[in-house]
Every structure is written in structure tokens, then in C-alpha cells.
Amino acid sequence: MQEGLDYEKLVTDDDPIRDVIMIEKVYFSAGHQAEIAIVNAPDMTKKSNRDRILKVVNEYETTKYSVGPKGTQLWLREYERYQNATGAYMKDDRDTWINGVYEWTQLFAFYRLWSQDFVWSNAQEPDMREMKSFRFRIAIKNYDNIIAFKRITALMREIAGKYPDLNITTFQLYRALADQNDAILPNTVQNCLIELLCIGAVGLVFIPNVVFTFWIILAIISIDIGVVGCLSWWSVKLDPISMITLIMSIGFSVEFTAHITYGFVSSKGDLSPKERTAQALEKHAVPVLQGAISTVLGVSVLAFINSYTVTIFFKAVFLVVSLGALHALVFLPVFLSRTAPLINR
Structure with missing residues (x-):
């Protein structure tokens, strides 16, 4: 199942914004800027430090997601281009690389824009002025989906991790969404496991048999795998919306299997496993079918609503109810009748 949220799905199919989003994906998938801040600026009067900064910049602008030096x-x-144009003699001293840079950022028009990229200490005292931090920007490309942003974010942080002394901090517009998407899969797995453990604990209280409770949990896992597979076949991606429906589906999927198992366990009299299975199905098969059909009919109106969120909910409920009824009425009775003799021994 693919990860990522397609933003055009958050609006209705006839919404003009949807067309704008699609056009942006096609024609504007390059040029977005990412900002990189050197929080602990080195002593820029030393050429070795300037070369190191250029090395850092080169690493950022030569990735497959970077536009390049342009x-x-x-x-x-x-600044070097400006100094060369004015014929200035550049030396490795404060006048050139501290005070000179500060005064350059205070010039007219275009050059004043660079003043936003610096943090100075004692800016008004030339003898004590220090460059504390600065930033630069790179243009990125190939970011037509959230997975690309996730990889870009990870790559930028990986490069920053190579220079811990510089305390490099990166930022791009969709970073928060990339981080959110990065947490969806582990959170989904974690929440599903916790829910299965809780269901198992509750199942042991009402059905005090480890083997039968195990079959219930196994049926739930099988149902959820089927739901994930069908949603993936329907081109549904793992996003916050589908994550919620998947977690919710566990609660739906336990319903039918628990009824059949409880009917099997609570059968009275000295009956054989096959007779207990037949009795459980005789009592619960029709109610299970009625519950499944009524649930599907109840949510069927949602299938006609032009909304991604509502449609995903309908698909998840339809799959859970259908697969849940199939497991409860076909597969689970077979496992119960086959394992009951082993337990009786």
C-alpha cells in the first residue's frame, strides 16, 4: 500500500481548486526553495572555513532533488562577485569578511535584501561585531508528491548531520507534512497492535480459552490484511484518513467472529465439535447476515457523496463487513471444529 496524501482528493471533483492543484503538479514541480541556516557560523575570516561552507552548499545543490548552482x-x-566588480582587494581579515559583509548588506536596493540572511551580535559596534548565523537557499525539483518531500527532508537532514558543529537547520514549506507522513506507517502499526492486544485481553474474559481467542485475533488480522489489499487495489494510499479507517475497522471486524466463537463455546450439552459448530451457526448465522446487510445498506448512501473522506469510509466499512461475515460464517467455524477435539483431549 503506497503512502502519501494526494491533496486534490481533499476537495470535490468539480471544485476549481482541484484543477489548480493538478496544473501545479504538472508545470510547477521545480523551483520551490528550501532554506538552510548555519546557526553556528564559523570564523569567516579564515579561507578554510569559507571553503568548508562552499562544500556544504555544494552537497545540498548537487542532490537529485536540487536544481543546481543556478x-x-x-x-x-x-559578495565576492560584488567585491570583484568594484575592484576591491579582499583579505582574510575583519574589515573584509565581518565589517565589509555587514556594510554590504546595508547598501541600497538589491543588496539590502541580503541583510535578512544574517544574525549579528553587536551590530552597531564595528570593533565587537560578530557574525553569529546566516542562511542560504537552494531550489529543489521533482517534488510532485508527498513521498518526494519526505525523501527531500530526510536527505537535507542527513547532510546537516555531517556537520554537527555548524548546527545546520533546514526548512521547506511542506516539511511538517513530510514529517506527518513519515509517522503514519509506524503509528498505524503501533495502534493496530495495541488494539489487537486489547481485543485479545477482553476476549479472554468472555471466552476463557486461549486457542479460540487466538482464532479470533487471527481472523481479525486476516480481515485487516484483506482490507488493506483491497484498498490498495482501489488506489487508496496510506494517509491520515485511511489510517483512521483502518484502525476503526479492527473494531468492526471483531464483531461477527466474536459472536460465532462465543456461540460455539457456550453450546450446551455433550455435543461433538461439528454439532457445536452447527448449533452456533444455526443461532448466529442469520443475525450475522442481517447485521452485515443492514450495515452495508446503511452506509451505501455514502458511496454517492462526492468526497474522498466519505468514500474511503464507505469502502473500508464495506470491506470489513463483507470480509468479517465471510470469515465468521465460512473460515472460523472450520478452525473451531478442527481444534476443539485437540482442546478436549
């Missing part, structure tokens, strides 16, 4: 906004390159 899409990079780096004050260091622009």
Missing part, C-alpha cells in the same frame, strides 16, 4: 542564493558568492 537555483542557489548564497550571500558568499554574491
